[in-house]
Each structure stands twice: as C-alpha cells, then as structure tokens.
Amino acid sequence: MDYLKRCKRASIIVVFDIESNSYLSVFKDCVNFNIPGGKCFVNESFEDAVVRELEEETGAIVKKEDIKLLLKEKCGDYIVATYFTLFYNGKLETDEDHKIGFVPLEYMLSNSNKDWLNYHKKIYDMIKNNY
Secondary structure (H helix, E strand, O other): OHHHOEEEEEEEEEEEEOOOOEEEEEEOOOOOEEOOEEEEEOOOOHHHHHHHHHHHHHOOEOOHHHOEEEEEEEEOOEEEEEEEEOOOEOOOOOOOOOEEEEEEHHHHHOOOOHHHHHHHHHHHHHHHHHO
C-alpha cells in the first residue's frame, strides 16, 4: 500500500506550558529530550501527521486550528515542519518505549544528535523570544 509508506518529510510539535516555562517531551534518558512527532505518510499533510504522531506518542490530542507553524526547513535528510500549541486534551500516556512529560524549556538544548540539536536551538530561540 503506497499511501502507508513514509517519506522524507516529518512533523513535530511543541506543546508549551507558559506558567511553568516547560514543554511536552518524549525521552528515553536524561541526555536526549525530543519534541513529539514523526515521519509523514506519502499522502499525509504535515498538519495531519503532527496531530496523529502527538496522540500516538503522548496521548495528547490537538485540533488543527489550535496549532501554529513555527518553522519548516531541512534537518538532516528530512524536511521538518515544527508546530506550536498551548492547548491539548487527553490523558498523557503511552505504550511506546519512551517516557513523556513536561520538562524545562532549556532541556530542548539537550540532544546528542547534532542535526537535531541545531534545529532545536532555532525552535528554542523562537519560543524564548516570544513567550
């Protein structure tokens, strides 16, 4: 089934809590804090992919009208669209092999993958300067 193939596009989303200056992260260790998201299917929009991936990875549910595009550019081999929201519903839980939780915004700068670290730095600066 061609439409189920993944392509060289990905979407991630920063679910941000202004009061605690923290964001929803997925992580396996205390070295690499990641932003929820993942690869798009071939015929899937960036927006549809980020809504789907966020729910799969964290249990959080967002509406497309509540997300804002922050950045879209090449990161490694992928074109990555990064979205931002202050709103979500649902219970934070996952069956996947990682932990989830709100962590300080500065943790966005903790990632051993150089490409992701550089990309996260851009996102961090955008959020830090606007919120």
